[in-house]
Amino acid sequence: MAAQIGIYCLGNDAVYDWLAALFVSLRRHSPHVAVTLIPFDERLAKTRVLCAEHGVDVLPSDGLASLDTVSREIWPNLPVGYLRKLAVFWGPYEHFLFLDADVVVIKPVEHLLEAARTRAREVLYVDGDLDMVYRPGSLRAQMVVEHGARGINTGTFGGSRGLVSLGAVRRAATLAAGVREHFIDIYEMGFVNFVLDVTDVPCLSFNDTIGDVWPAWVGYAYRSFPDGRRWLRIQPPVMMHWAGFPLTSRIPYYRLWLNYRMPGRPLAAVTLTLRIDAAHLARRLLKRTRLKLRV
Numbered sequence: 001m002a003a004q005i006g007i008y009c010l011g012n013d014a015v016y017d018w019l020a021a022l023f024v025s026l027r028r029h030s031p032h033v034a035v036t037l038i039p040f041d042e043r044l045a046k047t048r049v050l051c052a053e054h055g056v057d058v059l060p061s062d063g064l065a066s067l068d069t070v071s072r073e074i075w076p077n078l079p080v081g082y083l084r085k086l087a088v089f090w091g092p093y094e095h096f097l098f099l100d101a102d103v104v105v106i107k108p109v110e111h112l113l114e115a116a117r118t119r120a121r122e123v124l125y126v127d128g129d130l131d132m133v134y135r136p137g138s139l140r141a142q143m144v145v146e147h148g149a150r151g152i153n154t155g156t157f158g159g160s161r162g163l164v165s166l167g168a169v170r171r172a173a174t175l176a177a178g179v180r181e182h183f184i185d186i187y188e189m190g191f192v193n194f195v196l197d198v199t200d201v202p203c204l205s206f207n208d209t210i211g212d213v214w215p216a217w218v219g220y221a222y223r224s225f226p227d228g229r230r231w232l233r234i235q236p237p238v239m240m241h242w243a244g245f246p247l248t249s250r251i252p253y254y255r256l257w258l259n260y261r262m263p264g265r266p267l268a269a270v271t272l273t274l275r276i277d278a279a280h281l282a283r284r285l286l287k288r289t290r291l292k293l294r295v
Helices: 013-029 045-053 065-074 080-090 110-118 138-147 166-176 189-198 206-210 254-261 266-294
Strands: 005-011 034-039 095-100 103-105 123-125 156-160 203-205 239-241
Touching: 005 013, 005 080, 005 110, 013 034, 013 045, 013 103, 013 254, 034 045, 034 080, 065 080, 065 166, 080 095, 080 166, 080 189, 095 103, 095 110, 103 254, 110 123, 110 156, 110 206, 123 206, 138 189, 166 189, 203 206, 254 266
Parallel strands: 005 034, 005 095, 123 203
Antiparallel strands: 095 156, 103 239, 123 156
């Protein structure tokens, strides 16, 4: 596939295990598709090695400072890296698919990239839910009536270069200052949707556009089968997305994820499971301690 078409993801060393599973899944199912990592921040020591192992390019971070500035204006108390995914709209690929780190693909994705190419004036999404983007109220009603808001999940979507400009992001940030309380506080999702809506970028679901692209979020109810697989409407989705789930052995479809993170390495998989569960427990205890200190 031509290098002008490719996949972006966002991450750093903090999501190394998620990224490792994503890269393995991409190389297993779509081995010839170009992939570029957008650095979440400068913590990339392990991630750069991982990218080199899987033939993944790393986008230079010196061109992301403007998005960091916008992020600080909107969420001064959150890490600035979340908004860096907007760089997909002026990055090296003419047409692209964006996947968050906590995704694995379980089928080839070339048809999604082809859909992004043929529908170059639209953003195509896998999952959408207005309740996860805007709070009920006047802004939400305005976005739906005047701009056709869909409430897309910004962890899995396709599009084309030039649909959004840095100038449009800055203008949206200025507008957002007066309506910030109407966004659901799920990191960047509310603001990215707001940018697409006020810029009047059409958003269509992949399923409505090309069919057979079922919702990817693992929180949905999937049909069970005797062999342990659980797929929605019998037909398996193209990808699985663990948005909102911290990485532990208790996440839905953990065995599926582990199959990509540690393929054919059962002993290493046990060690990894113990490590990630211990790390999760340590984070919970640290958070609890900090809350007690505030009281």
